Amino acid sequence: MTHHPDHDVELYRDDGTYRVFVDLPGFDPEDIEVTWVHHRLTVSARRTGGPGSSRVFxxxxxxxxxxxxxxxxxxxxxxxxxxxxxxxxxxxxxxRRIEIEE
Known part of the structure; x- marks a missing residue:
């Protein structure tokens, strides 16, 4: 069963794993790009429909x-x-922890 997030994006930590859920209804997998750079996950999705119709996330x-x-x-x-x-x-x-000098 798929978890359906209450918000567009949700981050959870579950027993040694972070899980990010992104609500992207109406997109196809080939419309979505996921990248990981410097502790940052980026999710981009683009879909072009008919003339003048497009969705971007x-x-x-x-x-x-x-x-x-x-x-x-x-x-x-x-x-x-x-x-x-x-x-x-x-x-x-x-x-790191910063020591306080007296």
């Missing part, structure tokens, strides 16, 4: 942890794009 999602780039998968069912981004358990979270 562009959205970026920042992911707060390092991701195993090779393990990213995406599926599209019933108008919902589901992208799974496995957390890279060997990487430290971005950023």
């Amino acid at each position: 562009d959205h970026q999602v920042n992911v707060p942890r390092a991701v195993d780039d090779d393990g990213i998968t995406a599926t599209y069912r019933e108008g919902v794009l589901d992208v799974e981004l496995p957390v890279d358990r060997g990487a430290d979270p971005p950023g």
